[in-house]
Amino acid sequence: MSALQDTSLYNTLDFLPEGYFIIDSNYKVKSWNKVLKILTNVEKENILNSELGEFFPNFKKDIYKKRIDPIFKGGPPVIFSAQLHKNLFSQKENQKNLYYQVTISSLKVDEENCNALFSVENRNEVYSQINDLKNLHDKALNEITEKDEVHSELVNQHIEIEKAFLGLSEKNLQIEKQKQQLLELNATKDKFFSIIAHDLINPFSSLMGFSSILYEKFDTYTPNILKEMIGHMHQTSKQTYDLLQDLLQWSRAQSGSLQNKPIKLGLDEIVIDNIELVKNRSLNKNIEISKSIPSKLYVFGDHNMINTVIRNLISNAIKFTPEGGCIDISVDEVAENQDQNDFIVLKVSDNGVGISTEKLSKLFKIEESPSTVGTNDELGTGLGLILCKEFIEKMGGEIWVESEEEKGSTFFVKIPLYKE
Amino acid sequence: MLNALQIEILKEIINIGVGKSAEVLNSMIQSHILLDVPEVKIVEYSEYDKFVHTFEDTDYSVITLPFNGELNGFSKLIMSSDHAAKLVDAFIGKSGASLDMDSLKIDILSEIGNVIINAVMGTLGNMLTINLDYIVPSYEKGVRNIIIPQEMLNNKSAILFAKTQFKIEEFEAEGNFAIFFRLESFKSLVEKIQEYFDKNIS
Numbered sequence: 001m002s003a004l005q006d007t008s009l010y011n012t013l014d015f016l017p018e019g020y021f022i023i024d025s026n027y028k029v030k031s032w033n034k035v036l037k038i039l040t041n042v043e044k045e046n047i048l049n050s051e052l053g054e055f056f057p058n059f060k061k062d063i064y065k066k067r068i069d070p071i072f073k074g075g076p077p078v079i080f081s082a083q084l085h086k087n088l089f090s091q092k093e094n095q096k097n098l099y100y101q102v103t104i105s106s107l108k109v110d111e112e113n114c115n116a117l118f119s120v121e122n123r124n125e126v127y128s129q130i131n132d133l134k135n136l137h138d139k140a141l142n143e144i145t146e147k148d149e150v151h152s153e154l155v156n157q158h159i160e161i162e163k164a165f166l167g168l169s170e171k172n173l174q175i176e177k178q179k180q181q182l183l184e185l186n187a188t189k190d191k192f193f194s195i196i197a198h199d200l201i202n203p204f205s206s207l208m209g210f211s212s213i214l215y216e217k218f219d220t221y222t223p224n225i226l227k228e229m230i231g232h233m234h235q236t237s238k239q240t241y242d243l244l245q246d247l248l249q250w251s252r253a254q255s256g257s258l259q260n261k262p263i264k265l266g267l268d269e270i271v272i273d274n275i276e277l278v279k280n281r282s283l284n285k286n287i288e289i290s291k292s293i294p295s296k297l298y299v300f301g302d303h304n305m306i307n308t309v310i311r312n313l314i315s316n317a318i319k320f321t322p323e324g325g326c327i328d329i330s331v332d333e334v335a336e337n338q339d340q341n342d343f344i345v346l347k348v349s350d351n352g353v354g355i356s357t358e359k360l361s362k363l364f365k366i367e368e369s370p371s372t373v374g375t376n377d378e379l380g381t382g383l384g385l386i387l388c389k390e391f392i393e394k395m396g397g398e399i400w401v402e403s404e405e406e407k408g409s410t411f412f413v414k415i416p417l418y419k420e
Numbered sequence: 421m422l423n424a425l426q427i428e429i430l431k432e433i434i435n436i437g438v439g440k441s442a443e444v445l446n447s448m449i450q451s452h453i454l455l456d457v458p459e460v461k462i463v464e465y466s467e468y469d470k471f472v473h474t475f476e477d478t479d480y481s482v483i484t485l486p487f488n489g490e491l492n493g494f495s496k497l498i499m500s501s502d503h504a505a506k507l508v509d510a511f512i513g514k515s516g517a518s519l520d521m522d523s524l525k526i527d528i529l530s531e532i533g534n535v536i537i538n539a540v541m542g543t544l545g546n547m548l549t550i551n552l553d554y555i556v557p558s559y560e561k562g563v564r565n566i567i568i569p570q571e572m573l574n575n576k577s578a579i580l581f582a583k584t585q586f587k588i589e590e591f592e593a594e595g596n597f598a599i600f601f602r603l604e605s606f607k608s609l610v611e612k613i614q615e616y617f618d619k620n621i622s
Contacts, residue, residue: 063447067535075545076485076538076554081531083512083524084448101527103556126523 019100019120025072025113027052027059039100039122040089058088071106071116078104082123089120099127187365203240207233246383249308253390260302260394264418267346268293270303271329274311281318282327289314291329298418299344305391306415309399312384313348313411320409321352332412342417343397351408360403364389388413422460422580422606426613429621430582431458433547437540438584438597444535445588448511458584465576468568475564476500481525482560483533484569487541489552490612491605493579494569495541497533499595501561504529506593526559533557536586536597544599548612569600577603 010031013020019039022031029052032044042055053060067078080088082099089098101121106114210233252258275289282289317327332345363385392399396416403409435458442453463471481504483497508525534557545552560566572579583598
């Protein structure tokens with residue numbers, strides 16, 4: 001018989017800090033220490049020599065017996081972890097969890113048989129803390145998940161609002177653009193009717209009036225008066241013809257039928273031709289026209305368009321320069337744009353009446369374009385500069401003006417430079 | 421030293437033992453456990469370092485069950501800490517393991533290790549009729565150097581290393597079960613295996 005079977009030695013287990021008990025191969029309890037009374041509320045006197053399963057039914061289950069039985073044959077120690085077997089020591093159903101870490105070792109009784117020594121370590125406090133932490137952890141996770149969901153929802157809403165706002169902005173831009181187009185169309189239409197109604201009807205009234213008088217009273221007028229009247233009719237016809245020319249070009253530009261066909265053009269040559277065209281008018285007003293343009297400077301543009309622009313600018317300069325004034329045509333500088341394509345800037349300057357700040361801002365706008373009478377009461381259509389702007393922009397250039405009242409104006413035209 | 425036939429018998433016994441442990445674990449977690457064919461080899465003291473380096477350089481959780489009696493040595497459940505955490509997941513669910521509580525893991529790993537080690541050692545003892553005394557298993561955590569038991573390092577003795585790899589499919593957790601026999605046990609082991617062969621196979 002093993003010394004440990006001695007009851008007095010079993011009693012030494014009472015002095016150990018953990019729960020200890022011993023069972024024999026029939027699961028009868030041979031020893032039950034004091035700590036177990038605290039852990040299980042079972043008195044030593046009641047359980048000694050009773051079957052363990054009578055007090056703790058789980059020990060009757062095969063799942064436990066299969067693992068414990070080898071102990072009675074000297075098998076290796078068996079562990080039941082507190083977490084996985086929290087009901088091992090339950091005495092009735094629905095009892096709260098008991099976290100005891102159990103280790104079972106063999107105690108030799110004789111050569112063939114062993115008892116089983118159970119060490120029962122109380123882990124309730126540890127697991128209670130772990131469970132509290134787990135609950136806190138789960139709660140925190142839930143809160144984080146909830147917050148994440150709210151955050152995601154807010155972000156989605158924000159994205160939706162931004163999309164809606166962007167759509168609205170785009171629609172507003174479209175509306176604004178359409179509004180601008182409508183305004184321009186309306187201005188074009190107004191200008192067209194104004195020209196038809198006023199600028200064309202007036203000269204025709206004048207022509208019809210003079211021709212009617214001539215027809216009816218031809219014989220009553222002296223040759224000198226007749227010459228003067230026919231001269232008026234010629235002047236009116238010429239102005240009307242010019243107006244019709246401008247109107248035709250402008251309407252072609254508006255309908256898009258006027259195409260930019262750029263070719264190599266000698267700028268000096270075009271300027272000389274146009275100076276020649278207005279020579280009579282400049283001589284009449286005793287205006288000196290000077291030019292300084294390199295003879296081998298070539299631009300890349302549409303011949304008709306560049307010709308119209310230069311003619312209009314020189315014509316305007318004469319119109320708004322008083323007698324004895326001067327006009328200078330030069331090439332100011334060569335600029336480079338972002339695409340590294342070279343441009344030249346043609347300058348047409350006069351020391352004429354200049355343009356007021358108010359008129360400057362309206363100069364190139366069809367809807368506001370003013371028609372101003374020249375220094376010798378020359379009439380205009382108000383279409384010239386609008387045509388210039390339209391043509392220059394079609395060729396990829398720019399037009400702008402600097403002016404001071406009573407001192408004169410300078411028109412700048414940026415035209416693409418021809419490159420080999 | 422063990423001959424090829426004796427090594428095969430040892431492999432067979434270990435395989436049967438791990439298979440039994442798999443049955444118990446399956447009933448505990450209702451998950452399929454896969455087992456590799458065991459590997460048995462002698463590792464000389466001079467080869468310890470090379471041997472340790474066959475294990476991946478990571479943290480390990482190891483359960484050790486020392487045994488004495490007719491054979492002496494250590495049986496070990498060796499798992500990388502990551503895989504040990506996955507194994508714990510298998511038993512208690514992810515919410516508990518994600519807290520990284522060592523005490524919780526140690527308790528559960530000790531039991532899982534205990535199930536595997538007991539099944540193998542029990543099978544070994546029964547089949548070869550060897551009487552073994554066991555000491556309560558212990559848990560340790562550290563780098564791969566903890567794989568070889570300190571006592572064997574101190575004695576500078578050769579070891580008979582028998583291991584098998586297992587994998588719990590559903591949780592992608594895997595580990596090794598290894599037995600380190602002290603060299604002085606070799607003779608008894610050879611005798612016991614030969615007795616088993618003479619009695620059951622030849």
